[in-house]
């Protein structure tokens with residue numbers, strides 16, 4: 001089948017894009033509300049786009065004149081923390097995805113313990129596998145969308161999620177989940193290696 005994205009209804013573009021661009025890693029984003037409380041929301045329009053500078057990107061939807069709390073907070077403070085979602089954070093992720101009013105602390109609702117970040121004004125979930133502290137590098141605005149490009153200022157990794165030397169990921173303990181489509185998610189239960197051939201084996205000048 002062919003789909004003409006220039007004439008497709010927005011909900012159909014959403015369905016096709018999110019059904020086929022996946023699995024997508026999930027950022028559980030924490031920000032500071034105006035009253036000082038925590039805000040948390042999951043975002044699967046999310047990925048790393050550069051390591052030098054270290055840039056993570058979020059795509060946050062909005063209704064006319066009503067931004068999601070995450071977008072409004074990032075616009076105001078320029079600071080946010082991204083938790084990589086794994087099974088241990090999956091319940092908190094679902095609760096944080098509910099449309100609770102601004103000022104209601106989704107992390108308290110989820111019953112998780114928090115502590116302050118090191119370099120930004122946001123809280124992070126105690127014991128999370130991996131958290132990136134970010135500052136806004138730039139915002140790209142559309143009427144119904146903002147792309148947040150964040151520069152990582154600090155990273156927390158739970159010790160057991162790294163190998164003995166503390167250099168590479170330990171895939172036995174770092175087990176992120178990712179979004180497929182709708183309510184379908186995937187984890188890293190079936191990891192496998194793909195080894196690229198030598199260039200000389202496939203191409204000669």
Ligand SMILES: Cc1cc2nc3c(=O)[nH]c(=O)nc-3n(C[C@H](O)[C@H](O)[C@H](O)COP(=O)(O)O)c2cc1C
Nearest residue numbers: 041042043044045059060061068069070097098099
């Ligand atoms: C797994 C998952 C992924 C999501 N990804 C996004 C996303 O990438 N962008 C977005 O705008 N909303 C996304 N949402 C919906 C928001 O998390 C939801 O609208 C949330 O209530 C926003 O909270 P806030 O107003 O506190 O920012 C996602 C929800 C779930 C459960």
